[in-house]
Amino acid sequence: xxxxxxxxxxxxxxxxxxxxxxxxxxxxxxxxxxxxxxxxxxxxxxxxxxxxxxxxxxxxxxxxxxxxxxxxxxxxxxxxxxxxxxxxxxxxxxxxxxxxxxxxxxxxxxxxxxxxxxxxxxxxxxxxxxxxxxxxxxxxxxxxxxxxxxxxxxxxxxxxxxxxxxxxxxxxxxxxxxxxxxxxxxxxxxxxxxxxxxxxxxxxxxxxxxxxxxxxxxxxxxxxxxxxxxx
Amino acid sequence: xxxxxxxxxxxxxxxxxxxxxxxxxxxxxxxxxxxxxxxxxxxxxxxxxxxxxxxxxxxxxxxxxxxxxxxxxxxxxxxxxxxxxxxxxxxxxxxxxxxxxxxxxxxxxxxxxxxxxxxxxxxxxxxxxxxxxxxxxxxxxxxxxxxxxxxxxxxxxxxxxxxxxxxxxxxxxxxxxxxxxxxxxxxxxxxxxxxxxxxxxxxxxxxxxxxxxxxxxxxxxxxxxxxxxxx
DNA sequence: CGAATCATTGAACGACCTCAAGTTTTGTGG
DNA sequence: CCACAAAACTTGAGGTCGTTCAATGATTCG
Numbered sequence: 001x002x003x004x005x006x007x008x009x010x011x012x013x014x015x016x017x018x019x020x021x022x023x024x025x026x027x028x029x030x031x032x033x034x035x036x037x038x039x040x041x042x043x044x045x046x047x048x049x050x051x052x053x054x055x056x057x058x059x060x061x062x063x064x065x066x067x068x069x070x071x072x073x074x075x076x077x078x079x080x081x082x083x084x085x086x087x088x089x090x091x092x093x094x095x096x097x098x099x100x101x102x103x104x105x106x107x108x109x110x111x112x113x114x115x116x117x118x119x120x121x122x123x124x125x126x127x128x129x130x131x132x133x134x135x136x137x138x139x140x141x142x143x144x145x146x147x148x149x150x151x152x153x154x155x156x157x158x159x160x161x162x163x164x165x166x167x168x169x170x171x172x173x174x175x176x177x178x179x180x181x182x183x184x185x186x187x188x189x190x191x192x193x194x195x196x197x198x199x200x201x202x203x204x205x206x207x208x209x210x211x212x213x214x215x216x217x218x219x220x221x222x223x224x225x226x227x228x229x230x231x
Numbered sequence: 232x233x234x235x236x237x238x239x240x241x242x243x244x245x246x247x248x249x250x251x252x253x254x255x256x257x258x259x260x261x262x263x264x265x266x267x268x269x270x271x272x273x274x275x276x277x278x279x280x281x282x283x284x285x286x287x288x289x290x291x292x293x294x295x296x297x298x299x300x301x302x303x304x305x306x307x308x309x310x311x312x313x314x315x316x317x318x319x320x321x322x323x324x325x326x327x328x329x330x331x332x333x334x335x336x337x338x339x340x341x342x343x344x345x346x347x348x349x350x351x352x353x354x355x356x357x358x359x360x361x362x363x364x365x366x367x368x369x370x371x372x373x374x375x376x377x378x379x380x381x382x383x384x385x386x387x388x389x390x391x392x393x394x395x396x397x398x399x400x401x402x403x404x405x406x407x408x409x410x411x412x413x414x415x416x417x418x419x420x421x422x423x424x425x426x427x428x429x430x431x432x433x434x435x436x437x438x439x440x441x442x443x444x445x446x447x448x449x450x451x452x453x454x455x456x457x458x459x460x461x462x
Numbered sequence: 463c464g465a466a467t468c469a470t471t472g473a474a475c476g477a478c479c480t481c482a483a484g485t486t487t488t489g490t491g492g
Numbered sequence: 493c494c495a496c497a498a499a500a501c502t503t504g505a506g507g508t509c510g511t512t513c514a515a516t517g518a519t520t521c522g
Contacts (some may be wrong), residue, residue, distance in 0.1 A: 196503085428510060
């Protein structure tokens with residue numbers, strides 16, 4: 001077996017689906033994980049309406065998921081960092097209702113649904129984990145709804161930065177300095193804004209000294225100021 | 232056993248969790264369904280941060296779910312009609328992350344989680360149904376994100392009416408005439424608008440003859456016009 | 463019947479968008 | 493490695509849609 005598929009040695013195991021599984025069951029889980037060739041920037045992991053045969057976990061890199069609305073415009077639904085699962089939206093009809101694209105060279109673990117389902121029946125705690133992760137997805141969508149509904153552009157921008165900071169921190173990276181792997185346009189679309197507005201807001205935060213931004217590199221100088229903006 | 236708990240005789244069974252279960256398994260499922268006293272208008276089904284011991288299905292009436300954001304303001308997350316499940320957002324940490332309140336006198340079926348989990352292990356097709364319904368919830372949240380991000384107030388309003396029409400139709404009710412069970416304020420909040428804007432938009436649609444609205448009674452006179460607005 | 467809640471309507475303001483031009487960075491082929 | 497084109501990003505000016513504030517009307521309920 002390929003070294004890379006060993007969950008036991010994966011630094012992300014505590015954030016991932018098999019979190020909390022006893023060693024013997026973790027070993028069972030490892031056997032269903034498939035490797036996939038790394039994806040290059042702008043390469044699709046899956047496309048809307050594709051038949052869904054697997055779920056995917058980000059191992060390295062990052063992804064953007066989005067939906068084509070009826071008029072053909074894209075709507076970004078979310079960004080995925082290491083340890084996060086993608087593909088749940090296909091559970092209803094067996095086909096993906098969104099597309100997922102690599103924002104940089106990225107690796108994923110593939111979890112074939114047929115095997116995953118069988119294993120869930122054998123391992124109740126894996127079953128619970130599945131539901132927990134699904135609940136997390138729903139909660140995160142609710143937070144996004146919250147953000148989009150009644151927040152000013154500035155609040156949206158600050159929240160976006162704080163959430164990224166939080167997620168990178170959970171991954172063991174710096175919570176004050178990181179690189180945005182997505183375009184301004186992607187952020188704007190995700191937040192229900194225009195890229196011009198995003199550009200201006202980042203410039204303003206930069207000017208106020210709250211962040212230092214250079215292209216895609218962000219340094220948060222005053223995290224509390226961001227929190228004040230969000231309230 | 233109370234008659235009301237018999238899923239076999241429930242007109243909603245095709246929309247509900249046990250959809251597609253063979254008769255013997257449906258009978259098993261029925262044994263875990265608990266009755267609950269009907270809820271009156273403005274009565275909470277559950278509150279944010281409550282420990283989640285059960286999921287709930289709307290049997291009659293309707294509900295509004297919402298989240299208190301940090302500043303204490305409410306954000307309406309969704310409206311629930313008969314056949315729809317509530318409570319999934321609690322899967323992550325075992326506590327509800329939203330509150331649910333009856334919009335009118337309403338009945339629910341209660342599905343105790345402990346028993347439901349056990350049964351899912353025994354009945355694989357129930358397990359699949361759970362995931363399917365969860366996928367539906369996620370897809371519906373994604374549609375809401377889509378709606379909130381880049382749609383004009385008019386598009387939001389038209390979409391809202393069309394979705395209600397569609398859902399009432401699926402329940403066997405008229406798709407052209409129904410009563411709104413929620414306040415203008417609730418609709419506004421749900422759509423990321425103000426109640427004044429909702430009022431004006433409904434008045435405008437009424438003026439154009441596309442709908443006829445009288446307080447909470449809506450008649451859709453020209454469903455195609457609504458679809459044109461949505462595109 | 464009176465108070466409270468819900469809904470409607472008007473006028474003015476402002477946040478964000480649109481349009482447009484310019485700058486910086488990235489990518490490609492010679 | 494350079495030249496050039498394309499893409500990404502920034503910045504400015506003006507316009508618009510939806511909000512805010514305010515007043516009035518309709519309905520519900522004790």
